[in-house]
Amino acid sequence: MRKLPLGRKAAHLTADKKRPQGRQVMWEAIRAIRTFTIQDLEIKTNITQGTLRTYVMGLQRAGYLDRQEPERKNNRYGPVRWTLINDVGVEAPRVTRDGRHVTQGRGREQLWRTMRIIGQFTFHELAVQASTEELVVAPGEANFYCQYLHRAGYLVCMEKGGPNKAARYRLLKTRYTGPQAPQIQRVRQVWDPNTEQVVWTPEGQTDE
Template sequence: MSVEQQVEKRGRRKPAHMELVGGKGSRQRAWEAMRKHAGPFTCFQIARKAKVDDETLFTYLISLQRGGYVECEKVDGKAIQKHAKWTIVRDNGVEAPRVTRDGKLVTQGLGTEAMWRSMRIVGEFNTTELAAHAEAAGVKVSEETAKAYIGALYGAGYLVRVAEVRSLGFGKGNVQARYRLGPGKYTGPRPPMIQRTKQVYDPNLSQVVWKEELKNDDDL
């Protein structure tokens, strides 16, 4: 079976909160183990060091290979996943390369990272300002996206509202509410994530920190 066929047999990745150990995802742990390893390594060696499933790691290695980050030493007549030797040929630094199965860079989540970083740097902000700061960092973020992220972090207790929405008068619109990070609420460099289940997961803490309350008929 070819490498491509072996990779296509792998299933989808698990949700982020199921992959994280100590605040780091399986890819990040694997990448750190690869960088620390002296010389070429096998999938088995890194999987044990990083506490990552063998098949999950093999899939990531193939993605890295396609993206030009690692090279694989051919092994004739042996199972590639078990016996192949891998070497980093393009060091991305401490952060694990975020690539698709085709080796292309993943852009999803960059906006969230830019907003989380901007919140710490700028102090107070409103929706428009946060989106602008993220864009200044090279990431396109819509005001609707910024509004949703602010709302989720406010609901989770990360943000303090320092000024309420204020009307400018009939037909003149409103002044946006202003926010800032609450004391001690910067939990680390990885941004809290809004998951599909409408909950906020903080990878720095390795835990779900907030779930949206379900409305019942009495709330309608």
């Protein structure tokens, strides 16, 4: 197992710089512009209009954006504009096209935030502290996430685990890279959306 240099990205993640994807890119542009058209967002993000329109419609239906009907001038209608009316912070809202909130991935976001607050923890303690009435984090999910963040160097092991004893971890202050939770991708590598870098891959897997 090995960590990757923080200044280096996997080739498959840097191959196409012309069309960045993801709700976070769109949300950051919306927060920066505040009032915008789809064309404004396309210029700002270089993301396709179809992708932008789907996310914008979802945000509007979920109550984050207000739609302003186009003005008519010289028998022509201008573009539709939207205004951000519910700025919930840096993390992009996860919504479907019809405005429903997506819960997938929220558990790890809650784990990541909680790690920074509670100091030392076992995965059992972390799961309890990270759970809310709306979303309960399973101990198995917390254990899985802790193992990978430890491998990637975010967590330091304070006490080793053993039979009937869970390991204790602590989040290194120097490895808190931002509010977005590091992601464990399908190929079991760790991707940090705050730095936009792959920070760990399994032994034998290259970043080329």
